[in-house]
Amino acid sequence: xxxxxxxxxxxxxxNEHENGSSGPSRWSHCRKRGVDGSLRANREExxxxxxxxxxxxxxxxxxxxxxxxxVSRCGRKADWGxxxxxxxxxxxxxxxMQRYRRRILGAEVTQRERKISSGSSGSCDSKEGEHIxxxxxxxxxxxKQINYGKNTLAYDRYIKEVPKHIRxxxxxxxxxxxxxxxxxxxxxQQIKLWKVKLHAxxxxxxxxxxxxxxxxxELGIDDVMDIELDFPDFQNVPASxxxxxxxxxxxDDCSGTPVKIQKTETTVQPxxx
Amino acid sequence: xENSAEExxxxxxxxxxxxxxxxxxxxxxxxxxxxxxxxxxxxxLKDQVFSKEAGRICYTIVQAxxxxxxxxxxxxxLLNRLQQEFKSREETRARSLQEWVCLVTFIxxxxxYLKVNNMPMxxxxxxxxxxxxxxxxxxxxxxxxxxxxLVLQLHRIGEQLEKVNGPRMNELFxxxxxxxxxxxxxxxxxxxxxxxxxxxxxxxLGAQRHRPQVLLQ
Numbered sequence: 001x002x003x004x005x006x007x008x009x010x011x012x013x014x015n016e017h018e019n020g021s022s023g024p025s026r027w028s029h030c031r032k033r034g035v036d037g038s039l040r041a042n043r044e045e046x047x048x049x050x051x052x053x054x055x056x057x058x059x060x061x062x063x064x065x066x067x068x069x070x071v072s073r074c075g076r077k078a079d080w081g082x083x084x085x086x087x088x089x090x091x092x093x094x095x096x097m098q099r100y101r102r103r104i105l106g107a108e109v110t111q112r113e114r115k116i117s118s119g120s121s122g123s124c125d126s127k128e129g130e131h132i133x134x135x136x137x138x139x140x141x142x143x144k145q146i147n148y149g150k151n152t153l154a155y156d157r158y159i160k161e162v163p164k165h166i167r168x169x170x171x172x173x174x175x176x177x178x179x180x181x182x183x184x185x186x187x188x189q190q191i192k193l194w195k196v197k198l199h200a201x202x203x204x205x206x207x208x209x210x211x212x213x214x215x216x217x218e219l220g221i222d223d224v225m226d227i228e229l230d231f232p233d234f235q236n237v238p239a240s241x242x243x244x245x246x247x248x249x250x251x252d253d254c255s256g257t258p259v260k261i262q263k264t265e266t267t268v269q270p271x272x273x
Numbered sequence: 274x275e276n277s278a279e280e281x282x283x284x285x286x287x288x289x290x291x292x293x294x295x296x297x298x299x300x301x302x303x304x305x306x307x308x309x310x311x312x313x314x315x316x317x318l319k320d321q322v323f324s325k326e327a328g329r330i331c332y333t334i335v336q337a338x339x340x341x342x343x344x345x346x347x348x349x350x351l352l353n354r355l356q357q358e359f360k361s362r363e364e365t366r367a368r369s370l371q372e373w374v375c376l377v378t379f380i381x382x383x384x385x386y387l388k389v390n391n392m393p394m395x396x397x398x399x400x401x402x403x404x405x406x407x408x409x410x411x412x413x414x415x416x417x418x419x420x421x422x423l424v425l426q427l428h429r430i431g432e433q434l435e436k437v438n439g440p441r442m443n444e445l446f447x448x449x450x451x452x453x454x455x456x457x458x459x460x461x462x463x464x465x466x467x468x469x470x471x472x473x474x475x476x477x478l479g480a481q482r483h484r485p486q487v488l489l490q
Contacts, residue, residue, distance in 0.1 A: 080394075080396045182452075
């Protein structure tokens with residue numbers, strides 16, 4: 001579909017519910033930080049309205065910015081801060097790759113034994129040394145996606161509340177491995193699921209606007225606590241099961257309710273066996 | 274500790290600003306880092322001594338912020354503010370030579386102190402060259418203040434600059450050589466400084482130990 005027709009369609013759809021919905025999506029509540037590190041919800045809503053480019057009710061961050069002026073994405077590429085950040089990311093990725101190479105080549109045998117990390121197919125896990133993604137463009141794109149996920153309040157809370165040694169594969173979000181060979185589709189899906197999972201650690205919203213969401217979030221965190229207490233049980237789950245549950249349970253994530261995730265988790269696993 | 278130099282520099286500011294900077298050095302996330310970067314740039318443009326040392330303060334804040342929450346808000350706003358100043362450099366120079374010299378000193382100082390994974394920031398290489406080449410133009414060579422600044426910067430960061438972009442260093446030194454040999458009206462002090470820097474480069478820019486006696490007097 002061409003951009004033009006798509007635009008047309010969207011327009012008509014917007015008109016339909018222009019009166020119905022008010023303001024930006026309620027899901028877009030101050031979960032992300034702006035460039036300056038502070039919450040960016042309100043500013044963005046305003047910006048979205050001023051621009052007029054987004055006549056729909058969606059938050060500006062949901063759509064690609066239209067180059068309306070000097071602050072467009074393209075324009076920002078030229079500023080020194082961004083240049084240096086890109087530069088830094090490039091070098092970090094190269095450094096990471098060297099480390100990763102060293103690590104998996106050094107411990108290839110043990111790596112094969114405990115292939116617990118998520119993966120769409122087992123074949124990726126076998127001869128790792130030959131299956132490293134080395135394309136810089138791909139790595140940078142992936143790193144950027146990861147950075148977006150990590151630059152959230154939810155992620156900050158997550159790493160603070162759940163120390164690394166407590167994290168369970170399949171239960172807690174795990175950053176996708178950017179060095180594995182994955183199809184674009186598979187990678188994007190992994191990122192999506194990872195981000196959905198991270199939302200379980202979204203900070204509670206202020207002023208009880210999202211009462212329902214609030215409750216769910218609280219429950220979600222409680223649930224996680226339960227699981228932490230269940231720690232020994234999880235150890236007993238066979239490794240193969242955990243591997244599967246990882247991708248399977250991901251599909252359930254789309255429901256967006258952390259409570260559900262944990263619940264289905266426990267029921268799904270016996271099914272598999 | 275290294276803090277003494279910073280402390281000393283910070284003394285020249287008013288009390289509120291001092292407090293803000295000290296907090297920024299210790300707990301960057303608790304202050305408005307954009308404001309901090311603006312203060313540092315503003316002060317650097319006013320105070321030449323400050324502009325020579327501000328890089329160290331900036332470096333410390335960048336480190337502290339990265340350590341605290343992996344952030345780079347300060348660096349980003351510092352660089353972008355600096356870019357603004359850089360864009361309007363000709364107006365600045367026309368308005369106040371002193372401010373222009375401070376600007377060059379500060380940019381070079383930042384280039385010297387702030388590194389990305391131990392490498393100079395690529396984004397700053399051309400701007401720094403642009404500034405130094407501007408200082409090497411005939412009208413600037415007439416001006417001792419500018420020549421002095423140029424020579425100082427080349428001593429400090431000349432070697433790094435040449436490593437990341439040799440051809441532009443050649444371009445710069447052709448200007449200096451021609452200025453030294455052909456240009457009339459250059460003061461004897463400026464001429465002396467030019468001769469010194471030409472010889473300095475002939476001996477390899479980095480070789481601090483071979484620094485000629487002329488300057489050490």
